Amino acid sequence: MAAGRGFSARPGSSLDGSQNALPQAGLDDRGMTPQGFRAPDISNLSPQERADRLYNRVMLLASQGKVDSVQFFAPMAITAYQMLSPLNIDQRYDMGRVGEVAGALPLAQAQADSILKEDGDHLLGLILQLRLATLARDSVSLRSYERKLLAAEKTELAKNRDEYTRHRDDIASALEQARKDLGVQQ
DSSP states (O other): OTGGGGGGSOTTOSOOHHHHOOOOTTTSOTTBOTTSOBOOOOTTSOHHHHHHHHHHHHHHHHHTTOHHHHHHHHHHHHHHHHTTOSOOHHHHHHHHHHHHHHTOHHHHHHHHHHHHHHOTTOHHHHHHHHHHHHHTTOHHHHHHHHHHHHHHHHHHHTTOOHHHHHTHHHHHHHHHHHHHHHTOOO
């Protein structure tokens, strides 16, 4: 009987499904974060700004152990960096780090190799190689790159490169670990 009440209603009556419908995830929350805020509009950002934002997001998610989210955003970040071609050393390092945390190790290795081919003592290339050697559990390569990193430290840091400033925490951490591993006092 309750179902039959709507059959005699005129079209366009006061019953309107779209106005009375419950919100549906994926339809009514487009652009919203889980906290209920709108996601930032990145359409007006430059390609470099997009790549930087994605890099920062992937690194933050990786540091929080959110592997699924890293796997979701890493391809976007890699694509953003590929669109910046030709890449400078800083961009190559960023793309290599994204590859490293996403498990795309051949991509990370290619970036490390490219950095060191351009500048054999560049700290970011050496650090990326250190990380890859650690993941591969290759202690011989790891110690070799740690020695190269420590040998290049003073000369390279004296160059005051922008990428060294941007990645100062990565550099400080790698230098500290290399000294510890090799038993070198500062």
